[in-house]
Amino acid sequence: MPTPPPATIHPDGHTDGNALAGPLGELFAVDLTAAATSCVGCGRRSHLAELHLYSSGPGLIARCPGCHDPVLRLVRTPERLILDLRGTVSLSVFLPSPGE
């Protein structure tokens, strides 16, 4: 059976925001990874899927690929899910076309 994860991974071992699709799917009915975001730190526009994702800590931290400021943090406790959107000015989400 699974054992607890090793305490450290490669210090810069990021993946990307594609892996947020499942965790954010617990909260949102539309896919947010294809949404565009503007970084508070540098103004760069990225899709959530393009953010650099760090998952070795207690939660998930998604950072701007340009300035590395944290854009989004998602932490799960036994009782709640905490979403911190400190680094995004706005999120722009494509809606499915009518009739779908």
Added chain:
Amino acid sequence: MARAAIRRRLTGPLPWRVAHLVGRRAETATANTLSLRLDDWPGHLPGQHVDLRLTAEDGYSVQRSYSIASAPEDSMLELTVQLLAEGEVSPFLVRDYALGDPIELRGPVGGWFAWEPDDERPVLLIGGGSGVVPLMAMVRTRRALGRTTPFTLLYSVRTPEDVYYRDELERGDDVGVAILYTRRAPPGSRRPPQRLSPNDLPPLTERHPVTYICGPTGFVEAAAGMLVDLGYDPDQIRTERFGPTGA
């Protein structure tokens, strides 16, 4: 089926489902394709992934994302899992997960790294190691639907023994496939074993392709950087990275 997936997502948050293992085949000495049966699978777009969750008797739980390898038209949902010796989840999936056993799964998820079969733009696929898995789902979907969208697949692997889906890739349909060996190439290969370089990438033509790159973080960033240096539009490049946490 893909449309159904999007429609379902508008009805509520993403549920965990129970899948059962109904088949397993070796792709290489350390990678297995798992065939899963789910009731009420809503369909998917090629390139999407699922999250799997394992829970121990003491309640400790761990989850990982795996790309879907099969086309939506295939009868079973297939995932190809690379064994990582230090991993928590992949050793269980590759060695211990038995036929008939259940597993918790949610998905399909991810709308960014996905190919829409109605998109007529040429497609360039670049995979590093097990990063070929979601790209194979795209190739399989194109074939299943009989599309003629121009497809090129560049597949970077260490040695000939590490190639997934070889028979299918060498079937000789109209997908341009180049396998690029980084450590050891088959005898008689013209290209010496080496990492992906700009010389391996197709020059831009009038019809700018949409490009999907999947692999370890370093590979993805190197490949995307080379394309941009060659003049490819960064907005037409979609990337998916996996790293040590993907174990």
